[in-house]
Amino acid sequence: MNTPKSNYIRCGILSSLFISTAAMSAPNFDCHKIRLAEPGWTDLAYTSGVTQLLLNQLGYDASVDILGMTVMLESMKNKDIDVMMGYWDPAMDAYIHPYLENGSIEVIAQNLAGAKYTYAVPQYVYDAGVTDINDLHKYADKFKSRLYGLEPGSNNIIIDAIEEGKYNLAGWKVVESSEQGMLSQLRRAVRRSQWIAFQAWAPHPMNVNFDIAYLKGTDDTYGPNFGGATVHTTARKGFASHCPNVGKLLENMTFTLDMENIGMSYILNEGMSTEEAAKKTIQANPEMLNTWLNGVKTRSGDDALPILQRYIQS
Known part of the structure; x- marks a missing residue:
C-alpha cells in the first residue's frame, strides 16, 4: 500500500543511495x-x-x-x-x-x-678500452661482475637486459642501493683507481665532480644518444x-x-x-x-x- 509516509521513506532511501553512490564515485580532489x-x-x-x-x-x-x-x-x-x-x-x-x-x-x-640516462665508467676505464657496454664482460674480474645502480625498483631496465641475455652479462649482479650510495661507491672507486660501471645521467653534478664517460651500445634498452x-x-x-x-x-x-x-x-x-x-x-x-x-x-x-x-x- 502506497501512503505518503511510505513514499517519503522510499524517496529518502533512494536519495540516500544516490548521494552515497555519487560520493563514492566522485573523484577525491583537494586543491589545497x-x-x-x-x-x-x-x-x-x-x-x-x-x-x-x-x-x-x-x-x-x-x-x-x-x-x-x-x-x-x-x-x-x-x-x-x-x-x-x-x-x-x-x-x-x-x-x-x-x-x-x-x-x-x-x-x-x-x-x-637534452637529458641522458645510461651506464658510464670513469674516464680512465674508458681510456683502457671499455667504451661500449658490450665491453664490460671482457673485464669481469676488474669489475667484479657488478653494476652499480639506484634504489630497488629503478634498475629494471638493466636487470631485464641481463635476464634476457643481452651484453654477455650473465651472472653479473646489479648492486641496488640509492643515488647517494651509488655515488659513494663511485667516489671510493675513483679514489683508489678501481674499475666501476654505474648508472649515470645528466643533468647531475656527477658530470662535473667526476671525470666520467658514457658507454655506447645501449640504444636497444636506454634509447639512442646515450639514453637521450x-x-x-x-x-x-x-x-x-x-x-x-x-x-x-x-x-x-x-x-x-x-x-x-x-x-x-x-x-x-x-x-x-x-x-x-x-x-x-x-x-x-x-x-x-x-x-x-x-x-x-x-x-x-x-x-x-x-x-x-x-x-x-x-
Whole structure:
C-alpha cells in the first residue's frame, strides 16, 4: 500500500543511495593540499622542491614524499599522490606505460630537454678500452661482475637486459642501493683507481665532480644518444582539470640543464635544503617566474608574480 509516509521513506532511501553512490564515485580532489613525490633522485628532489616552494608561496599546502618508483606510480593511481615532476622518457617507459595506457596517470607537460640516462665508467676505464657496454664482460674480474645502480625498483631496465641475455652479462649482479650510495661507491672507486660501471645521467653534478664517460651500445634498452631523454611533469587522473590553477603552474614549469645542474650542486655539494636551493636558483634566474606564473593566481585569487617577486627579494 502506497501512503505518503511510505513514499517519503522510499524517496529518502533512494536519495540516500544516490548521494552515497555519487560520493563514492566522485573523484577525491583537494586543491589545497598538493602531494608530490620523487624517488630520491637529486634532480627530481630539486625540481619538486622548486614546485613545492612556488605552491606554498601561492597559499597552497604542498608536500614532497620520497617513494620507490613502483610505490610512487601505484600511489598516483590510487590517488594518494597528486604530482610527479620526473617522468624520464624513454628511460621510464617500462614503468609508467601501463598507467598512461589506463589513464590513471596523465602527462601534463615536458619540463626538460637534452637529458641522458645510461651506464658510464670513469674516464680512465674508458681510456683502457671499455667504451661500449658490450665491453664490460671482457673485464669481469676488474669489475667484479657488478653494476652499480639506484634504489630497488629503478634498475629494471638493466636487470631485464641481463635476464634476457643481452651484453654477455650473465651472472653479473646489479648492486641496488640509492643515488647517494651509488655515488659513494663511485667516489671510493675513483679514489683508489678501481674499475666501476654505474648508472649515470645528466643533468647531475656527477658530470662535473667526476671525470666520467658514457658507454655506447645501449640504444636497444636506454634509447639512442646515450639514453637521450626528455623529462615530463605528470599528475594523477583529472588532477590538472579539477585544480586548474595548479594545473596551469605545472603546465608552465620548464627547467634548463644549467639551472638543474646548479640547483643539484647546491644540494649535494653545499648541503642546502631543497627549498634553499630552489630559492637561490630562482634569485639567480628571476625571469623564470614570468614564464612559470603566466596566467597563475594565488590560491586566494591574487596575481601570483608580485608575491613571488617579493619572496625572492627577502
